Amino acid sequence: MPAATERHLPTNLPPGASGSTADKELLQRAQGLFAALPEVAASQTNPITPEKVALGRMLYHDARMSMNGTIAVTAATNWTISGSMGKEPPLGDTKERGARNSPTVYNAALHSMQFWDGRAKDVEEQAGMPVLNPVEHAMPDRIAVEKRLRDAPGYKELFASAFPSEKEPITFTSMERAIGAFERTLITPSPFDAVVKGDVTALNTDAKEGLALFMDVGCTTCHMGVSLGGTMFQKFGLYADYRPLTGSTGSDHGVMDLTKKESDKDLFKVPGLRNVAKTGPYFHDGSVDDLAKAVDVMARTSLNKQLTSEETRKIVVFLESLTGTPPAEALVVPTLVAAN
Numbered sequence: 132m133p134a135a136t137e138r139h140l141p142t143n144l145p146p147g148a149s150g151s152t153a154d155k156e157l158l159q160r161a162q163g164l165f166a167a168l169p170e171v172a173a174s175q176t177n178p179i180t181p182e183k184v185a186l187g188r189m190l191y192h193d194a195r196m197s198m199n200g201t202i203a204v205t206a207a208t209n210w211t212i213s214g215s216m217g218k219e220p221p222l223g224d225t226k227e228r229g230a231r232n233s234p235t236v237y238n239a240a241l242h243s244m245q246f247w248d249g250r251a252k253d254v255e256e257q258a259g260m261p262v263l264n265p266v267e268h269a270m271p272d273r274i275a276v277e278k279r280l281r282d283a284p285g286y287k288e289l290f291a292s293a294f295p296s297e298k299e300p301i302t303f304t305s306m307e308r309a310i311g312a313f314e315r316t317l318i319t320p321s322p323f324d325a326v327v328k329g330d331v332t333a334l335n336t337d338a339k340e341g342l343a344l345f346m347d348v349g350c351t352t353c354h355m356g357v358s359l360g361g362t363m364f365q366k367f368g369l370y371a372d373y374r375p376l377t378g379s380t381g382s383d384h385g386v387m388d389l390t391k392k393e394s395d396k397d398l399f400k401v402p403g404l405r406n407v408a409k410t411g412p413y414f415h416d417g418s419v420d421d422l423a424k425a426v427d428v429m430a431r432t433s434l435n436k437q438l439t440s441e442e443t444r445k446i447v448v449f450l451e452s453l454t455g456t457p458p459a460e461a462l463v464v465p466t467l468v469a470a471n
Contacts, residue, residue: 157343158331164346166357167324168405168455172240172315177255179312182293187313189289189465190306195279196262196270230383232417237457238405240315242361247415248389249364249400255311259303273303280306319406319455326452334452341449344442349434358403359453365401367414370435376428377418385415408451423447 171179190196231247239245245257261267262276270276280286280301290300293309325333326342334342345351354360364386367373374380386395399415412418413425423443430436430443438446 154331154339157339158326158329160346161326161331161342162329164351164355165323165327165359167327168238168241168318168320168357171318172238172254174240174253174255174311174315177308177311177315179315180293182289183309183312184316185465186289186293187309187311188461188463190310191313192464193283195283196268196276230381231415232412234402235406235410236314237317237319237455238358238403239361240311240317241358242400242403243363244361244400247399248386250389253311254314255307258310258314259307262306276303276306277301313461317457317461319457321405321453321455323452324455334449337445337448338452339449341445341447342452344438344446345449348430348436348438348442350429350446353401353433354404358405360401361403363401364398365433367397367399368432371432373414373428373432376431377414377416379414379416379418381416381418383416404450405453406455408447408454422450426450 173179177183234247239257240254243252245251245254246260251257251260259273262270263272270279280290286301290305290309294300294305297305322333331339345354353363353365356362367385384396386398387393389395407413408422411422411425412420413422414428419425419428426443426446427438430438
């Protein structure tokens with residue numbers, strides 16, 4: 132993939148802030164490659180409304196969205212901390228375990244594709260797929276989902292409020308749109324956003340040096356933009372097979388498993404790096420627990436570079452500056468409409 136083209140914006144140190152020439156140059160480079168998070172991930176096809184978000188939050192926490200009523204969407208997330216799972220992929224409704232590490236839901240709506248193989252174009256399309264997946268929520272089909280929602284007390288009024296222009300508000304598509312609208316509010320501004328907005332003093336010396344290294348060694352070939360990733364596919368292992376380095380024994384070949392094309396072998400969606408310090412384990416198979424090791428593996432396999440331990444440490448310090456906090460209201464677990 133070609134490296135991102137830098138666009139040099141005016142340096143914008145805040146009034147009264149001091150900044151060295153090196154700081155100003157660092158800021159100019161960062162502003163040319165990255166962007167600050169918006170308040171919400173807006174959608175032209177799914178406008179965000181309070182009613183839709185409230186319904187989406189309810190659906191997100193409702194275990195009745197699974198065949199046996201045992202798991203909600205939150206089963207695949209470490210909800211209050213990282214928005215992603217821990218060491219192992221989550222257990223589904225049938226107690227089977229998924230094959231891939233669950234990416235974080237925080238800021239995911241800003242990505243140009245969803246899942247490691249990009250099979251969903253946005254969070255709305257993504258929202259319906261686990262519900263019908265036989266090893267996740269295991270609902271048999273869209274009609275069964277719609278019936279369950281129509282039979283559940285309280286949802287008739289909530290869907291009507293969220294989709295007032297629809298003749299039949301309770302549909303599978305409406306469910307996807309409501310969950311998608313909720314996920315579009317899961318934005319986590321961090322200290323790094325202050326930097327992109329012009330305050331380079333928001334980072335300490337190690338983090339600033341880590342940011343410079345992150346750009347210098349070539350990480351921004353793939354990890355740029357508002358999410359520092361999430362916009363392209365890349366082969367995992369351009370210069371070396373990652374499996375001996377990570378201890379992975381899996382046979383997951385990414386996009387090729389979906390398309391069956393040899394040219395797609397080991398292509399995976401480049402993950403966004405927002406909150407990466409809190410979203411381990413790393414990679415599609417969760418084969419690496421430690422962020423420093425993940426940085427080292429990526430440098431070796433994707434950049435053909437061997438970083439020193441000090442360089443790796445400083446890049447990790449920079450990555451820690453991407454840790455943010457979701458909006459407080461998004462973390463409130465709703466009181467579910469009463470079950471039958």
